[in-house]
Amino acid sequence: MSNVAAFPRRQQDTADSPGPRAPAPVFVTTETYDVWWLISILRRRTKLLLAVMTVIPILTALYVSSLPKQYAASSRLLIEAQRERVLGIEAVLPAIGGDNNTVQTEAEYIASREIAIRTVKSLGLMSDPEFNPELDEESRRHWADRLLPDAPDELLAPLEPLVRWIIDTTSSQPESRSGPIPVADTLALVTDHFLDRLTVEASRFARVITIRFRSTSPETAERVANGVADAYLRDNQERREDALRRASSFLTGRVSGLRQSVIDAERKLEQFRRDNGLVETGGATLLLQQITHLNEQLIAAETARVETEARFSQVRVLSGSDGGLESLDAVLRSNVITQLRNEETELRRRIAELQTQFQPRYPALVQARDQLAGVQAQVRAEVDRIAQSLRNEVQIARVREANLAEAIRRLQEKLEGQTDAEVTLRSLESEVEASRDLYELILGRLKATDVQDESVNAPEARIISRAVTPQSAVSPRRGVAVLASVLGAMVVGCFLVLIIEFAIRGFKTPQQLELATGLPVLAQIPLNNDVTRSLPIHRLVAERPGSSITQALRRLRTTITLSLGETEASRVVLVTSTIASEGKSSVVEGLATLSALAGRRVLVIDADMQNPTLHGRFGLANVVGLSEVLTGSIEIDDGIEFDPTTGLYFMSRGHSVPNPDDLLGSEAMEALLRTARRQFDLVIIDTAPVSSVGDALIITPRVDGVLFVVEWERTHREMVIQSLRDIYEIGENVLGLVLSKVDVRIQSFDSGTEYYYYAQDDRGQDAA
Known part of the structure; x- marks a missing residue:
């Protein structure tokens, strides 16, 4: 067997390729990453994967079993919408709005430290060992006495840093200090524990706030959930009463000064009229009365013109379609049209009866059709007449409006030509009117604060569901924790397998x-x-x-x-x-x-x-x-x-x-x-x-x-x-x-x- 290829891969030396040789690749692999590759490495590391998936759930189950049971109780508040009141007290004391932003804001206020401190004090939670670690004898013991009561000190000394780090990391409660703690620090510590267990949620689609509290005691959970709601309602009522007192004190001082201001302004106005000889009829000059009367007529004319133009625009829109004008309100209310429609209906009925008995050219049938066409022509003529009447009304309304505007313009020109005395008079009148309005406004609010109706004293929020003693614990959820640990262990195991696989540097x-x-x-x-x-x-x-x-x-x-x-x-x-x-x-x-x-x-x-x-x-x-x-x-x-x-x-x-x-x-x-x-x-x-x-x-x-x-x-x-x-x-x-x-x-x-x-x-x- 001969070599498959020369190593390293490079260009062969030939006369056609002078110069240095091309560098060879450092490493090439055929390894592909797909589902079967993942399955193969999981099969290869089955023992490691099973070990991780066994150890982690067991440790999780042991840890969850050691946790104390937590009970949760919840109460619900309804934020009332703004109610109708007999007096205008809402100007002095604005009510809580019913929008989502306001409800969310109130929920954040309920979860604030201020309400928490009020609840802690009212329920006496500073003397409860669950919230005050200084009263918990178990937590005051040294970590070695709690974990290993019989272990010698020389064995525990090397473990001191590690165990203390684990306790500080896993515990949500700070380590207790030696010696007595000031009352203010104790209150702050108890409040911190209180807020850690309090949850306030505002509903997205309703004006409802849910107050939920967790505790190792079901009775404490119920008592605190209701206590937070009561503390919020009391705080809300106190804030309203304080606002009323401050508003009443402020308005009383303002009324005395405004009353004297109104008297002085009216006296100055009457003196100016007598000095300048300005004649008034019904509290105003004749020219102003005319302008006012014409303005009222102009407004009425504009309103009539707009209504007429609207009806006429409807005529123009409906005139573009066959039979559209017949749907006009004026057409529908016309007695003539109604009578013609009745005749048209009767003729159609008669034609239908004749068509069932005679041929289309039967004289009586032809006569009935001619009568129907005549009635329809009369209907169209009447509709056109009504439409033309609307056009005429538009023209008349426009002419009337223009005439009134011209008359007002001429009177205004005359008014502008009056002396400076009239200008000064109007200024004095405005000053008197403004002083009187302000005085009446402040006086009305003062009366509203003094004479409160029942709606003022009614709370802006109320409890719609009080907390009850929970019968079952909400945490720890052992089944969910173990299942989550199994899934987490699977992920961790796969991650470790992949790390080990990618750490292999060989072939x-x-x-x-x-x-x-x-x-x-x-x-x-x-x-x-x-x-x-x-x-x-x-x-x-x-x-x-x-x-x-x-x-x-x-x-x-x-x-x-x-x-x-x-x-x-x-x-x-x-x-x-x-x-x-x-x-x-x-x-x-x-x-x-x-x-x-x-x-x-x-x-x-x-x-x-x-x-x-x-x-x-x-x-x-x-x-x-x-x-x-x-x-x-x-x-x-x-x-x-x-x-x-x-x-x-x-x-x-x-x-x-x-x-x-x-x-x-x-x-x-x-x-x-x-x-x-x-x-x-x-x-x-x-x-x-x-x-x-x-x-x-x-x-x-x-x-x-x-x-x-x-x-x-x-x-x-x-x-x-x-x-x-x-x-x-x-x-x-x-x-x-x-x-x-x-x-x-x-x-x-x-x-x-x-x-x-x-x-x-x-x-x-x-x-x-």
């Missing part, structure tokens, strides 16, 4: 790895730490040929064999990875063992100069090996050991050397690989991770193919991309990728497919 599917690198994934090896700890890979491959790990390694061996071919020059495979502990040594161990069991001569070279582990896996001693061969201390054959259990030939690392890079890149390494190609069917080299040291990059040009191991969901994608890019800078001979430590059960959730190597081995045991 989850072979498709992601292939698309990101352009290289094929040759195998997915479900390495299981529990299995490999109890049974080494080389024994697992030999003893359990039906296990899922063996099946995956067998597929990898077949793929590598097809990729390298059977030529002598293609027998050396280098196995490396990005970081340590990705399973590359396990892949080498299993791949080499399978090849040896297939009858091939296989040499395994441990070229991990920093952390060699293969000798321990096969139970061999790391006395001499690759280091001694490359330094020339021993011959190649002396550095190779044979494992009779697996049939493998093995070269360990040997002793540690200070310059491993120079040795791996030396001619001795090249000679070792040439000799290995001649003597062995397959040579597998295990090297250090690419991101740690450069050993793998040094050996890469000398091998026939590179097998790159990537750990499932662990190795960061960017690191894998960079490591493969480094290898391709040396030589493009990567055979493919191996996705190791795959959890096939979880991956089946992600991809929606089942893996057939979930098989049982020959012992009937599930090796996966």
